[in-house]
Amino acid sequence: GAMSVDSIAELSDNASELLEALQLSHPHELEPRRGRGKKKSLSLNPLSWQVPRIVDRCCTHLETHGLHTVGIFRVGSSKKRVQQLREEFDQGLDVFLDENQSVHDVAALLKEFLRDMPDPLIPRELYGAFLSTATMEGPAQLETLQLLLFLLPPCHSDTLLRLLRFLGQVARHAERSWDPQGREIPGNKMTASNLATVFGPNILQKEKPGEKDAGALNFEDSAAIILVLQRLIEHHQSLFMVSPEMQCDVLRRLFQTEPDVIEHLLRRR
Numbered sequence: 001g002a003m004s005v006d007s008i009a010e011l012s013d014n015a016s017e018l019l020e021a022l023q024l025s026h027p028h029e030l031e032p033r034r035g036r037g038k039k040k041s042l043s044l045n046p047l048s049w050q051v052p053r054i055v056d057r058c059c060t061h062l063e064t065h066g067l068h069t070v071g072i073f074r075v076g077s078s079k080k081r082v083q084q085l086r087e088e089f090d091q092g093l094d095v096f097l098d099e100n101q102s103v104h105d106v107a108a109l110l111k112e113f114l115r116d117m118p119d120p121l122i123p124r125e126l127y128g129a130f131l132s133t134a135t136m137e138g139p140a141q142l143e144t145l146q147l148l149l150f151l152l153p154p155c156h157s158d159t160l161l162r163l164l165r166f167l168g169q170v171a172r173h174a175e176r177s178w179d180p181q182g183r184e185i186p187g188n189k190m191t192a193s194n195l196a197t198v199f200g201p202n203i204l205q206k207e208k209p210g211e212k213d214a215g216a217l218n219f220e221d222s223a224a225i226i227l228v229l230q231r232l233i234e235h236h237q238s239l240f241m242v243s244p245e246m247q248c249d250v251l252r253r254l255f256q257t258e259p260d261v262i263e264h265l266l267r268r269r
Contacts, residue, residue, distance in 0.1 A: 050155040051162045054089045057097050058110040059166040066103035067173040072188050073198045077108035085109050114163075114202040121160050121203045126151060130204060133231075134224035145231060146239045157240075160203075164236035167195050171233060196229035203229060 066072050082105050088095045089109075097106060114121060122130055126148060133144050149157065171192040177185045190198075204225045232239065242250075255262050 050158045052113075052159060054095075054113055055110065055159055055162060057095065058106050058113075059162060061097040061101065061106050062103060062110070063166060063169055065099055066107065067170060067188060068186060069103045069188055070186055072103060072170065072190055073107050073111065073195070074190075075104050077102065077104040081105045082108045082112065086112065111198070111202060114199065118208075120205040121156055121163070122152070123156065124205060124208075127204055127206050130228050131221065131224045134227045141231065142235055142239065145228070145235075149239055160232075161236065161240050163199075163203075164232055167192070167199065167233045168236060171195060192230050192233045193226065195233060196226045200225040200229040 062072070069075075081102065085095065085101070085105065086109060129148055130145070133141050133148070136144060149160075152160065170188060170190050174187050174189055174191045174194075176187040179185055201222075206221070251262065
């Protein structure tokens, strides 16, 4: 019979990397999964959706209540309330965020979580490679960014995609608009560039927080971080989609080396 999902994680490193690439080729992976019942714990399985609960819930709350909030991520928050929310998540409690929570508190919590991750969302060993794309232009820049994204561990890739999808929504509401009745809807004034300025140092970190010279970036690195994250926000939809040509190439190699995996993938479809 077909291989179980759990057994996929036990494949050789090469096959596992190929499966991770295949994961990105499914359009439905670009939308959040809506499962019923108790949420399963995270695993290293490359075919599962791995986003920390705190990130997904903060993004969902802000998508629901904060897209039209002027200066979101720049207005101050209550340190006491943010600390309380952080402790509840740290204790593993099923924290429910609703309209009673301040948008600015939830925004601060999301920034703090990304800033304080032991290993940043884009691992430090890839810091220089990502920054080098800032000097590129056009298709070459996007193609290089996509190849670098393929190197991320599944949990980092999934979480980064969830965050970028959310930031893209925020950027689309930066300018004012009008409802069907002609009433003005204020813009949040957070363009992709402004969001990259806020989140860039939390996602692309050269040194661990607290280490010597941590946070002491030169102007060139700071500008490169903002530019790279801005490109990721603006083009995340295409960057996280594997081309049909690449998928076919991966499938051919899998057919030669791991035919059981091909059977498993076909059964999943």
